[in-house]
Amino acid sequence: MRDFSYLRANSIDAARQAAALPGAMLLAGGTTLIDLAKCGVTEPETVVDITHLNGLDGITVDDRGATIGALARMSSVADHADIKSRFPAVSEALWQAASAQLRNMATIGGNLMQRTRCPYFRDPANFPACNKRTPGSGCSAIGGVTRGHAVLGTSEACIATYPGDLATALVAFDATVHLGDRQVAADDFFLLPGTTPDREHAIEPGEMITAISIPASAAAGRSTYLKVRDRQSYEFAAASAAVGIEFEADGRTIRDLRVALGGVATKPWRARAVEEALKGKVLEADTVKQASLLAIEAAVDHGANHYKIELAPRVIARAILKVGETA
Amino acid sequence: MTSKTRIPIQLQINGRRHELEVEPRVTLLDALRDHLGLTGTKKGCDQGQCGACTVHVDGQRVLACLTLAAQAEGRAVTSIEGLAEGDGTLHAVQAAFLEQDAFQCGYCTPGQIMSAVACIREGHAGSDDEIREYMAGNLCRCGAYPHIVAAVRQAALEVASSMETAS
Numbered sequence: 001m002r003d004f005s006y007l008r009a010n011s012i013d014a015a016r017q018a019a020a021l022p023g024a025m026l027l028a029g030g031t032t033l034i035d036l037a038k039c040g041v042t043e044p045e046t047v048v049d050i051t052h053l054n055g056l057d058g059i060t061v062d063d064r065g066a067t068i069g070a071l072a073r074m075s076s077v078a079d080h081a082d083i084k085s086r087f088p089a090v091s092e093a094l095w096q097a098a099s100a101q102l103r104n105m106a107t108i109g110g111n112l113m114q115r116t117r118c119p120y121f122r123d124p125a126n127f128p129a130c131n132k133r134t135p136g137s138g139c140s141a142i143g144g145v146t147r148g149h150a151v152l153g154t155s156e157a158c159i160a161t162y163p164g165d166l167a168t169a170l171v172a173f174d175a176t177v178h179l180g181d182r183q184v185a186a187d188d189f190f191l192l193p194g195t196t197p198d199r200e201h202a203i204e205p206g207e208m209i210t211a212i213s214i215p216a217s218a219a220a221g222r223s224t225y226l227k228v229r230d231r232q233s234y235e236f237a238a239a240s241a242a243v244g245i246e247f248e249a250d251g252r253t254i255r256d257l258r259v260a261l262g263g264v265a266t267k268p269w270r271a272r273a274v275e276e277a278l279k280g281k282v283l284e285a286d287t288v289k290q291a292s293l294l295a296i297e298a299a300v301d302h303g304a305n306h307y308k309i310e311l312a313p314r315v316i317a318r319a320i321l322k323v324g325e326t327a
Numbered sequence: 328m329t330s331k332t333r334i335p336i337q338l339q340i341n342g343r344r345h346e347l348e349v350e351p352r353v354t355l356l357d358a359l360r361d362h363l364g365l366t367g368t369k370k371g372c373d374q375g376q377c378g379a380c381t382v383h384v385d386g387q388r389v390l391a392c393l394t395l396a397a398q399a400e401g402r403a404v405t406s407i408e409g410l411a412e413g414d415g416t417l418h419a420v421q422a423a424f425l426e427q428d429a430f431q432c433g434y435c436t437p438g439q440i441m442s443a444v445a446c447i448r449e450g451h452a453g454s455d456d457e458i459r460e461y462m463a464g465n466l467c468r469c470g471a472y473p474h475i476v477a478a479v480r481q482a483a484l485e486v487a488s489s490m491e492t493a494s
């Protein structure tokens with residue numbers, strides 16, 4: 001790991017100013033930043049430690065929704081009683097991510113900014129070609145080993161999967177990312193690779209995530225996060241779904257449905273076609289399975305990741321039936 | 328280029344204060360092992376993947392390999408060396424690992440024990456499944472998992488009953 005200078009921010013403004021300088025990066029839990037610095041992927045000149053800032057780790061939940069400070073740890077949010085009861089998919093996405101130690105370190109702000117696990121991206125010494133790391137250098141994954149790569153939202157420049165679990169739930173429930181005074185819908189915060197895969201987030205140098213907020217909804221209250229992976233725990237998703245459901249008074253007709261996919265797309269992937277197809281329908285296994293296929297209509301595989309196209313709709317259907325049936 | 332000189336830091340480790348000068352990039356793991364001679368905390372992957380470097384910072388289990396030493400300033404760090412009592416009496420988790428033979432080579436063991444102490448304190452050791460889930464961040468190349476789960480289960484019961492007698 002190349003050396004850097006260390007700055008401890010004592011106010012949000014100081015952190016923003018310091019982070020705006022060339023080569024400077026914010027340091028929160030460090031579980032992405034220090035990891036990637038060790039891989040030689042990020043080489044900060046200065047790290048600006050924001051973990052000693054006070055007042056940015058609050059979690060408040062009321063009838064309007066939840067507001068979570070950028071420095072709240074993944075573990076505190078996952079274990080928060082009101083998050084568990086009013087936003088179960090958010091809690092489940094968090095406790096099924098990483099490990100207990102990592103969740104004690106990792107912050108919500110840093111979590112949104114985590115980078116892809118594309119093995120070529122993480123290995124600059126052996127794979128200099130990576131458009132995400134070095135724009136214009138090519139993509140080592142296309143034509144390489146693609147088992148973990150995305151089938152939705154890819155471009156000719158990059159097929160890297162967005163790996164995070166939390167953001168998948170945030171996108172499903174229309175969360176907002178707060179950058180100080182400016183606010184961005186979670187769905188718009190994450191960018192498609194297109195021709196600029198190096199740009200991943202709608203955030204500018206000198207901006208800092210200060211909080212996220214999630215509006216309360218009946219669907220968020222009756223929700224789940226289903227994560228399918230190569231091993232039972234401590235692994236990124238092969239495919240995952242954040243799903244929430246609200247029924248009409250009859251308890252069977254779907255009034256509101258939220259579906260977002262993780263582990264299969266280049267950004268947290270809201271599956272609106274599935275939602276629209278099922279609203280107004282009675283919850284029933286065959287209907288749900290049929291509608292879930294709409295999520296992968298535009299999917300493109302690169303060989304070894306073909307299984308994700310089969311897996312994703314099954315994960316969606318299982319998640320919808322699971323939240324729908326626990327009456 | 329900004330200058331990257333060594334910086335003075337103060338660390339509070341196992342109740343003792345240490346002053347050291349380190350490059351900013353030095354991790355808490357390297358500070359413990361290479362600067363302070365506390366080699367009980369192990370370096371497995373050095374990338375946040377194995378849990379061998381687990382220590383407690385302000386009572387929470389974290390990975391020392393992804394924590395900068397400078398970040399730990401002002402926090403209370405506990406490593407495996409600080410777990411037993413002053414007179415050498417082992418912590419209930421250490422004793423349970425011995426009794427259940429919860430290791431083979433022992434390399435992952437300090438990390439497993441530090442993780443288990445926190446796992447029990449967090450209330451995440453209620454069943455074998457819960458123990459497996461919440462201990463998943465500690466890999467054991469020797470595959471001693473069944474004995475590790477048994478040790479955590481035993482220690483969790485002991486901790487619970489000692490809390491009952493105390494109250």
Ligand SMILES: Cc1cc2nc3c(=O)[nH]c(=O)nc-3n(C[C@H](O)[C@H](O)[C@H](O)COP(=O)(O)OP(=O)(O)OC[C@H]3O[C@@H](n4cnc5c(N)ncnc54)[C@H](O)[C@@H]3O)c2cc1C
Binds near residue numbers: 030108113163237
């Ligand atoms: C072994 C391993 C397994 C993992 N498994 C999973 C998993 O299964 N699911 C999952 O979702 N994640 C997983 N992760 C990723 C983990 O969740 C992220 O690394 C973590 O959430 C990042 O948060 P942090 O606070 O540590 O960020 P840092 O590493 O401190 O920062 C990450 C990036 O965000 C920037 N940043 C930090 N805070 C802010 C802010 N407030 N505003 C703007 N920018 C900011 C930093 O400059 C940096 O570029 C895993 C990580 C590891 C190492």
Ligand code: SF4
Binds near residue numbers: 130
């Ligand atoms: S898929 Fe994206 S991140 Fe991976 S090598 Fe290609 S350009 Fe880089």
Ligand code: FES
Binds near residue numbers: 369370392393
């Ligand atoms: S050495 Fe820190 S997790 Fe492996």
Ligand code: FES
Binds near residue numbers: 432434436468469
């Ligand atoms: S006992 Fe050898 S690695 Fe766990």
